[in-house]
Amino acid sequence: MPDMKPVQDIHAHHLGKWAENQALNILQANGFKLVIRNFHSRVGEIDLIVAKADELIFVEVKARTLGSYAAANEVLLVSQQRKIIKTAQYFLNRYPDYQQFYCRFDVICFDFPHKIAKTVQQDFSKLRYDQQWIENAFTL
Known part of the structure; x- marks a missing residue:
């Protein structure tokens, strides 16, 4: 039997990819x-x-819909920040040409102020949303 993902996981994946784009x-x-x-x-x-x-x-992208427990700009936990920082350090070690660059951590958030049907493939661009770009959202 094929491994089936729950509909909400598929929805979250599509929303996440849309937000990254x-x-x-x-x-x-x-x-x-x-x-x-x-x-x-x-x-x-x-x-x-x-x-x-x-x-x-280094950019973290967050998207949330109404009914989420918090707004997109409130859901980046300190533990997640640490993982992003460690991953950024790994990137800089792997690609030393970037070690002399000024580095920062930004978060770009998308909040949809309404529920989105989880069973329908959405064109999220047609829906109303708030977007926020938080520069220097956290530091080393």
């Missing part, structure tokens, strides 16, 4: 170039790593 569009519109997407280490993942001039930004 939107965040990347925002970053590129501000002159940043994608270095790598979904960079993994054994301790964690960074959604987007972008660069502009001598600046390197």
Whole structure:
């Protein structure tokens, strides 16, 4: 029997990918170039790593809908921050050309102020949402 994911997991995956694409569009519109997407280490993942001039930004993307226990900008726990920091350090060790860059950690959040049907494939761009880009959201 095939391994079936619950509908809400599939929905969350689609919403997450949409949010990452939107965040990347925002970053590129501000002159940043994608270095790598979904960079993994054994301790964690960074959604987007972008660069502009001598600046390197590690970006966490969050999206939440009404009914979530908190707004998108409130859900990055200290333990998650530590994992992102360790993954960023791993990235810098693996790609030493970026070690001289100014590095920061940003969070880009998308909050949908209404419930979204979990069984329908959505074009999230057509729905109303609030977007927030938090620069220097946390530090080493």
